[in-house]
Amino acid sequence: MHIPRTSKRKVHIAPKKKLSIKLGKTGSLKELSSSNTVPADWYKNMVEHMKNGVWVADNKLRIVYVNPSICKLLGYTQEEMIGMHEFDLWGPKTIETVKKIISTDRKSGISSSYEGGIINKSGERIAILSHGTPLPGGGTVVIVTDIREIRKKDEALTKSEKRFKNFANFLPQAVFETDVKGKFLFVNKEAYRMFGYSEKDLSKDFNTLNMITKQDKLRSAKNFFTLIRKKKPVYAEYLVQKKDGTTFPASVHINPILKDNKVIGVRGILIDITEVKRAKESTLKLRSATEQSMDGVAMADLNGKIEFINPAWAKMHGYKIKDLLGKNLRIFHTKEQIRDEVTAFNKIVCKKGGNRGEIGHVKKDGTEFPTYMTTTLIRNDKSRPIGLVGTARDISKQKEAERIIEKRVREFNVLYRVHLHTKMVNHISKVLTDISRAVVYSLKFTDIAQACIIFDGKTYMSSKNNHKFKYKVEEPIIINGKKRGVLQVGYTETPPKEQKGFFWQAERKLIETIAKVVGRHILSREVYERYQKIVQKSITGIFILDDGIIKEANSRFGKIFKCKVQNVIGQNISEFIKGYESHVELFNTEDTTCSCLTNGVRKDGKTIDVDVVSQRINFHGKKGVLGRVHDITKLKAAEKRLHSFNEELKEMVAEKTRHLELANKRLQSLNELKDEFIAISSHELRSPLTSIRGYLSFLVEEESLKSIPDSAQQYLMRAYNNAESLNYLVNNILDVSRLDTGRFELQIVKYDLIQLVQNVIDGLSFQISEKNLNLEVRNLTKSPKLPIKIDTIRFTQVLRNLLDNAIKFSKRGKSIVVEIDITSNFAKIKVIDEGIGIPKSQIENVFDKFIQVKSSETRFRGGAGLGLFISKRIIELHGGIMKAESEMGKGTTFTIQLPIK
Amino acid sequence: MAKTIKNIKVLIVEDDKDICEMYxxxxxxxxxxxxxxxxxxxxxxxxxxxxxxxxxLDIMMPNVDGYQVLKEIRKNVNKYTPVIMLTNLDANDFTREAQYDDIDEYLIKSHNSPSEIVEKTIEVLKLNKLIVDSVDK
Structure with missing residues (x-):
């Protein structure tokens, strides 16, 4: 990009290198002069013949030398010029520059170049490039070059530049120039407008890359550098960015700016291609939409010559696209079609600019098919028709579907009618006749069709006149797996022949379905009748309520309330059952069965007792109540009788109880008397015995016996022994009597069991030694003492009894063992003898009252057989157990277990 | 104040003359x-x-029975006199009227011979330290 140059160009030449080049001549001049090899005239000649003007001024800027060229340039003579002040020559503006140079460069001995103006003799300004060099001895050499020609060229260039700029500014595209780094050198107005930037924005360090969106930045940078490297123009499309951030697609064409075969910048044009893109895309879309369309689309000129056709159209008609282009639209119709349909259709198209409707088409192979066509005239800008566009849809499948649907509808109609007739309220004969009439419509040729249902031996006909079937379809009516009847449908005359027989598959299917429906209806009718019977014959009154109003009731309900069922329905339940509403409310919230006993009012005014069971049910989508009523009047009466009977019974029982109590009291007193009697009798029995025994004991003492004769001694001993036996017997009888009356009381004390056993054994030492028995006490408790709570007297009695028995039934010289042992809860005492034993059959009875083991050996042993009975009861009163084990001839073991605690 | 048997005074209370004499x-x-x-x-x-x-002491007697006698005896708090009930009534009958604690022994006449009664009496005396063991022998 060109920056407009100022007319006065001040060029500071870099001090060293350039100076040395410029001074090369002077330098070499000096050398030459110093070497004296070159004559002085050589310089003079050179200067005199130089094209450039040269003058030399002294340090007061007075010109001391001029060469002819300068004189010629300025129009002065040499003489005129010498002595002139340098400032007389410079233009007024240049003087300022020179003054500056004099004060700086020349003082420091540096030569400097500058552009400026110089005034010639006639006062004209001449643009020059001057080069001043201070001389070592003071003064200056100034070389002046006329640059007027160059300036002229420059101006021409500037002018063309301006034109270019103007031109560029008027371009509808963005035009720009940048340097190699991408910095803008020039931007046209359109560019500013296009991107929304102002001049200010671009004057900063603004890079072209800022205008390209992120996604294209890298690509653009690459292109830019390719251009610089290869020096070839680049064309690309980028998405560019406005100042406000909005983007648009643009095509950019950039050219390198070459100088000396080097790229110094880039010049480019940017075009907004948003519209172009959009147009392209919409065209593409439209095209693909047309091609993808299921409908055939075709375009033709007014003569019908095909200009465009889509694949769907071609496929629909069995052609290929390439075969069709250029052909006439007529090939898609038969002659008949054109005559009957197409001509009329096209007339309307011409008249109204478009038409739609069903038109017959023909395929390449000759098959005709119906289509739905839409045809529109294409008009140009001046609304002159230039062509036709048409869409066609193959509707042959649709037509076929319509036909099938029509058939289906007919079938549904028949089925609907059949279902309509299946009503429970109608009598079965009416239902079946109605159905047979409805079935007729399932056949195609209804006029000559006839249907017939044979069920349970009865025939139901569609028509009154029974014609014979010529052709018929028969379907069994099956109920619960049993064939009960048959459905026959057919023609009475020969119908026009169809492709496949007289009956369609669908018709057969329909008839089969109807037979099933009839079967199901009869089944449900039978089930319904059965339940109806159950409900009607039920001995329970059944009713259904809707908001307190009776909606249904069975005959029993009427019977209970002595009225007809028809009169019951629609009435409020509270007219029949008292307090039912409150009862219903009670279980309104609960979802369970609820029963109540209440009173009912019969229509003859009598009050009856009823038992009502109610239940919430869904009655035709509403909340209803299902109730069951029992007449329990008789039951109630029976209950009443039972109740009174019960009362009588209670009274009787009370009286008896009173009697019993009295008797009991009497018994109690009697018992007390008995106690007293026992006490007294025991005392009274014992007193004489005591005397007898006491005195006899005196006599049987050894000293007394000696004084008695031997025979008397024998008598005495017998009397004494029998007195002893009597005493024993009396005591035992008293004990048994006490045990039986429960008046046997123990005197429990704490005592050492071992000591107690020993005491008993000590008391028996006489009898033992007399029979020469060997009595052994085995203490297995590992302790010398065994404290136990016990009635010592009674236990002594028990043990004495056992040992007495053992002694009694042991033969001489045998041994008896008393074993004492202890377990965690019980003290165990065993009395083991080697006596005659007890037979197994009797061992269970040894503890019974008045039992003595009966055998020849024991008969003479005496005793009332009360000892073991008493012993066992005493031990049991202690909370213990007594057992007996025995083996005949080997001996007997009695075991006593007494609780320790 | 141990005594020998010879010094011991025994009071036998018995309404049956024969039995009384016997003892x-x-x-x-x-x-x-x-x-x-x-x-x-x-x-x-x-x-x-x-x-x-x-x-x-017998229990069943005319006029005043054994229980009353026992009560009377036990009224004397200065001296303890051992009492042996010597009767034909069962102990059950006795405990309905009196307490074991008040007596030293309960003997049923018909269960014991007179000599056994004496032996038991001596035992009671020994227990009450009225006679010394060695004296007995």
């Missing part, structure tokens, strides 16, 4: 000093007059 003979044979009383009233009198060392 009296037995005790006397052993060397006891024997007092007898045929009923409760006399028994109390004798107990107060003779001051026996031990009393053998």
């Amino acid at each position: 009296a003979i037995t005790f006397m044979r052993k060397g006891f000093i024997v007092y007898t009383a045929p009923d409760g009233r006399q028994a109390i009198k004798k107990f107060q007059n003779k001051i026996p060392d031990i009393v053998l």
Whole structure:
């Protein structure tokens, strides 16, 4: 990009290198002069013949030398010029520059170049490039070059530049120039407008890359550098960015700016291609939409010559696209079609600019098919028709579907009618006749069709006149797996022949379905009748309520309330059952069965007792109540009788109880008397015995016996022994009597069991030694003492009894063992003898009252057989157990277990 | 104040003359000093007059029964006199009217021979330290 140059160009030449080049001549001049090899005239000649003007001024800027060229340039003579002040020559503006140079460069001995103006003799300004060099001895050499020609060229260039700029500014595209780094050198107005930037924005360090969106930045940078490297123009499309951030697609064409075969910048044009893109895309879309369309689309000129056709159209008609282009639209119709349909259709198209409707088409192979066509005239800008566009849809499948649907509808109609007739309220004969009439419509040729249902031996006909079937379809009516009847449908005359027989598959299917429906209806009718019977014959009154109003009731309900069922329905339940509403409310919230006993009012005014069971049910989508009523009047009466009977019974029982109590009291007193009697009798029995025994004991003492004769001694001993036996017997009888009356009381004390056993054994030492028995006490408790709570007297009695028995039934010289042992809860005492034993059959009875083991050996042993009975009861009163084990001839073991605690 | 049997005074309270004599003979044979009383009233009198060392007491007696006698005996708090109930009533009947704690022994006449009664009496005396063991032998 060109920056407009100022007319006065001040060029500071870099001090060293350039100076040395410029001074090369002077330098070499000096050398030459110093070497004296070159004559002085050589310089003079050179200067005199130089094209450039040269003058030399002294340090007061007075010109001391001029060469002819300068004189010629300025129009002065040499003489005129010498002595002139340098400032007389410079233009007024240049003087300022020179003054500056004099004060700086020349003082420091540096030569400097500058552009400026110089005034010639006639006062004209001449643009020059001057080069001043201070001389070592003071003064200056100034070389002046006329640059007027160059300036002229420059101006021409500037002018063309301006034109270019103007031109560029008027371009509808963005035009720009940048340097190699991408910095803008020039931007046209359109560019500013296009991107929304102002001049200010671009004057900063603004890079072209800022205008390209992120996604294209890298690509653009690459292109830019390719251009610089290869020096070839680049064309690309980028998405560019406005100042406000909005983007648009643009095509950019950039050219390198070459100088000396080097790229110094880039010049480019940017075009907004948003519209172009959009147009392209919409065209593409439209095209693909047309091609993808299921409908055939075709375009033709007014003569019908095909200009465009889509694949769907071609496929629909069995052609290929390439075969069709250029052909006439007529090939898609038969002659008949054109005559009957197409001509009329096209007339309307011409008249109204478009038409739609069903038109017959023909395929390449000759098959005709119906289509739905839409045809529109294409008009140009001046609304002159230039062509036709048409869409066609193959509707042959649709037509076929319509036909099938029509058939289906007919079938549904028949089925609907059949279902309509299946009503429970109608009598079965009416239902079946109605159905047979409805079935007729399932056949195609209804006029000559006839249907017939044979069920349970009865025939139901569609028509009154029974014609014979010529052709018929028969379907069994099956109920619960049993064939009960048959459905026959057919023609009475020969119908026009169809492709496949007289009956369609669908018709057969329909008839089969109807037979099933009839079967199901009869089944449900039978089930319904059965339940109806159950409900009607039920001995329970059944009713259904809707908001307190009776909606249904069975005959029993009427019977209970002595009225007809028809009169019951629609009435409020509270007219029949008292307090039912409150009862219903009670279980309104609960979802369970609820029963109540209440009173009912019969229509003859009598009050009856009823038992009502109610239940919430869904009655035709509403909340209803299902109730069951029992007449329990008789039951109630029976209950009443039972109740009174019960009362009588209670009274009787009370009286008896009173009697019993009295008797009991009497018994109690009697018992007390008995106690007293026992006490007294025991005392009274014992007193004489005591005397007898006491005195006899005196006599049987050894000293007394000696004084008695031997025979008397024998008598005495017998009397004494029998007195002893009597005493024993009396005591035992008293004990048994006490045990039986429960008046046997123990005197429990704490005592050492071992000591107690020993005491008993000590008391028996006489009898033992007399029979020469060997009595052994085995203490297995590992302790010398065994404290136990016990009635010592009674236990002594028990043990004495056992040992007495053992002694009694042991033969001489045998041994008896008393074993004492202890377990965690019980003290165990065993009395083991080697006596005659007890037979197994009797061992269970040894503890019974008045039992003595009966055998020849024991008969003479005496005793009332009360000892073991008493012993066992005493031990049991202690909370213990007594057992007996025995083996005949080997001996007997009695075991006593007494609780320790 | 241990005594020998010879010094021991026994009061036998028994309404049956035969039995009373029988026991009296037995005790006397052993060397006891024997007092007898045929009923409760006399028994109390004798107990107060003779001051026996031990009393053998029947229950069922005319006029005053054994229970009352026992009560009377136990009224004297200065001296404890051992009492042996010697009766033909069962212990159950006894405990309905009196307490075991008040007596030293309960003997049923028909269960024991007279000599056994004496032996038991001596045992009671020993327990009450009225006689010394060695003296007995």
